[in-house]
Amino acid sequence: xxxxxxxxxxxxxxxxxxxxxxxxxxxxxxxxxxxxxxxxxxxxxxxxxxxxxxxxxxxxxxxxxxxxxxxxxxxxxxxxxxxxxxxxxxxxxxxxxxxxxxxxxxxxxxxxxxxxxxxxxxxxxxxxxxxxxxxxxxxxxx
Amino acid sequence: xxxxxxxxxxxxxxxxxxxxxxxxxxxxxxxxxxxxxxxxxxxxxxxxxxxxxxxxxxxxxxxxxxxxxxxxxxxxxxxxxxxxxxxxxxxxxxxxxxxxxxxxxxxxxxxxxxxxxxxxxxxxxxxxxxxxxxxxxxxxxxxxxxxxxxxxxxxxxxxxxxxxxxx
Numbered sequence: 316x317x318x319x320x321x322x323x324x325x326x327x328x329x330x331x332x333x334x335x336x337x338x339x340x341x342x343x344x345x346x347x348x349x350x351x352x353x354x355x356x357x358x359x360x361x362x363x364x365x366x367x368x369x370x371x372x373x374x375x376x377x378x379x380x381x382x383x384x385x386x387x388x389x390x391x392x393x394x395x396x397x398x399x400x401x402x403x404x405x406x407x408x409x410x411x412x413x414x415x416x417x418x419x420x421x422x423x424x425x426x427x428x429x430x431x432x433x434x435x436x437x438x439x440x441x442x443x444x445x446x447x448x449x450x451x452x453x454x455x456x457x
Numbered sequence: 458x459x460x461x462x463x464x465x466x467x468x469x470x471x472x473x474x475x476x477x478x479x480x481x482x483x484x485x486x487x488x489x490x491x492x493x494x495x496x497x498x499x500x501x502x503x504x505x506x507x508x509x510x511x512x513x514x515x516x517x518x519x520x521x522x523x524x525x526x527x528x529x530x531x532x533x534x535x536x537x538x539x540x541x542x543x544x545x546x547x548x549x550x551x552x553x554x555x556x557x558x559x560x561x562x563x564x565x566x567x568x569x570x571x572x573x574x575x576x577x578x579x580x581x582x583x584x585x586x587x588x589x590x591x592x593x594x595x596x597x598x599x600x601x602x603x604x605x606x607x608x609x610x611x612x613x614x615x616x617x618x619x620x621x622x623x624x
Binding site for chain 1: 479481482483534535536569572573574575576577578579582586588591592593594595
């Protein structure tokens with residue numbers, strides 16, 4: 316079943332699998348940068364980047380999406396998160412180049428995790444559309 | 458894919474003291490510290506196991522007739538045991554912090570808010586983040602090392618000990 320016409324998505328790889336975010340949530344793909352760490356107690360949070368004078372938290376969602384054996388992440392996908400009227404950049408480490416494309420999402424089946432909000436059928440591949448907020452609430456970091 | 462700017466950092470110029478714990482650098486407002494001293498004169502302190510949170514206080518130090526409770530900063534930040542060599546005596550409270558070393562005083566011009574993505578204890582630990590020569594350094598909340606309730610428990614324990622010693 317379709318989830319309402321063609322939309323823009325950013326496809327990002329984590330190892331051999333690809334996932335997608337809605338394009339309107341994505342700001343840019345950034346080159347590798349120096350990850351800086353300091354003590355904290357938030358799950359999935361790997362550290363921060365300094366980008367254009369701003370401090371950007373890095374959330375390593377690969378641990379949830381593909382498990383602990385995800386290959387080394389090479390780039391950062393910068394996404395906008397919304398917090399009660401505020402927006403904040405968050406960097407998501409990904410393992411390779413990303414792609415912007417239009418596709419018509421299908422509704423996920425009942426067996427999918429709740430953070431999968433749609434499925435995109437592309438040639439021989441089915442890509443899960445991920446809701447970052449739902450994924451983080453499942454990971455206990457919302 | 459249109460960039461949207463997050464809120465801009467705010468704050469005035471502020472002097473901070475940079476210190477290290479467990480290999481991490483932190484900063485504390487210079488006007489929150491009354492004295493930096495060595496570990497001499499520390500007295501071992503224990504009130505038993507009934508109040509676990511105070512397990513991060515092993516020592517007291519007395520200065521000018523006031524007893525200060527020395528918080529182990531490594532335990533406060535949930536770090537592995539470290540090798541403290543300095544104690545920062547705080548102003549306007551009877552807490553002190555045991556740290557590995559103190560570095561230098563620096564002036565920061567911008568205190569960045571802790572990103573909202575941080576949702577754990579660190580929201581209480583830090584006032585914000587400073588960038589020093591490209592390095593991100595958390596600026597600690599000096600009021601978070603001991604809460605008023607913890608302080609009250611500790612002070613009453615000291616009174617009990619003093620009372621028992623007087624009998």
